[in-house]
Amino acid sequence: MDKEKEMITTNEAAEIIKVKPSTIHKYVKQGELKPVYEDNWHIDNTKLFYKEDVEELKKKKGKPGITTGEASKLLGLHTATIFQYIQQGLLAAEKKLYKGREFYFITPEELERFKSYYEEQKRNEGKDFYDKDTNYAWYQEFLSPDGKDSNYILLNEKLQPYLQCQNGEKIPYEGIEKAGYTPVKKIPDIGYKTQKGFAKFQFTESQDFYRAMGLFYSHLGPKNIKVYLKNEDKITVEVKPILIKERIPDKILTTLEESLTEGDITIRLEGIYIDSNLEVLSIAVPSKLKKKIREEAEKSNITMEETVIAILRDKYDI
Secondary structure, X not given: OOOOOOEEEHHHHHHHHOOOHHHHHHHHHOOOOOOOOOOOOOEOOEOEEEHHHHHHHHHHHOOOOEEHXXXXXXXXXXXXXXXXXXXXXXXXXXXXXXXXXXXXXXXXXXXXXXXXXXXXXXXXXXXXXXXXXXXXXXXXXXXXXXXXXXEEEEEOOOOOEEEXXXXXXXXXXXXXXXXXXXXXOOOOOOOOOOOOOOEEEEEOOOHHHHHHHHHHHHHHOHXXXXXXXXXXXXXXXXXXXXXXXXXXXXXXXXXXXXXXXXOEEXXXXXXXXXXXXXXXXXXXXXXXXXXXXXXXXXXXXXXXXXXXXXXXXXXXXX
C-alpha cells in the first residue's frame, strides 16, 4: 500500500464519477476498480480507493460528448428541434453506447460551431427564402434585359441575397429590377396543401439544382416549401407531396432522385409524383401528454406531428 496516495471512500468515488455507490460496487466486482485493500476490510462501512485510480476510471466511463438533452439546454432549444438539426445534417452527432443505451453525442467543438451558425441564422430570421413584397425567392432564375437566362438569386457569405449574372456580374438584391432583370417565371400564390408530411432533399448547389427549385416554385408556391441555409455544401429543401405535370429533363430528374433523402419519386405518364411516404399511425393519448406535446411544439415552432415524429426518430434511430 502506498501511504502517500490519497484515499477516498465509496461515496466520494461515486461523486467523482457521477454514479451511484452501487455502481462503484459493480465496478469492483467487474475488476474495473481495485480497492486499496484486497480483502473485505473497510472503515465506517465503506471500501477505500486511491483517488487517482478513480480519476482514471472516470476518464474511461465519462460521456463521449454532449447529449441532445444537454445541447438543448445550452442552446435554449427543445430536444426535438436539436434532433431535427441532426437529421438535416446541420448538426454533426454520433450515436454511441453509454450506460447500456445508445445516445447521440455531440463534440464540444461541433456544438460551438453550430452555436455560431445558429446565432447567425437567428440574426437573419426575418430574411426568409421568399420575399412576398417582390415575389422573389432564393435560387430563382431571371432573364437579363436582352433575354438571356441562367441568372440566379444566390446568397453571399453574410447570407445576403444578390443576383449572380451569367456574365459574372453580381447585382445587389435591391437593384435587380432597376437593372432590368425579370423572373423567368413568376412564383404563383398557391395555398397550403393538406397532404401530410414533406419529401426531403439535400442538394449540392448547381444549375440543375436551381432548375429543380424553379419546378418547385412553379408547382408548389412558397407556402409548401421549406429551404434551409447551406451547410457543408448541402442545401436542404423540403416540399409537400406534388404531381408535377410536365416533362422533366433527364438531368434534373436525376438530380432530384440522387438528392432525395426522405420520401418517394414515382414516374408517371403525366409527369412525376413526389410523395412524403408517410403512413398514418392513429393513437389516443392522455390529455396531459397532448398538452405537453403542444407546448413543446409551440416552443420549437414546429407542428405537434413533427414533434412526435422527431421524438420517435430519436428513439428508434430512423
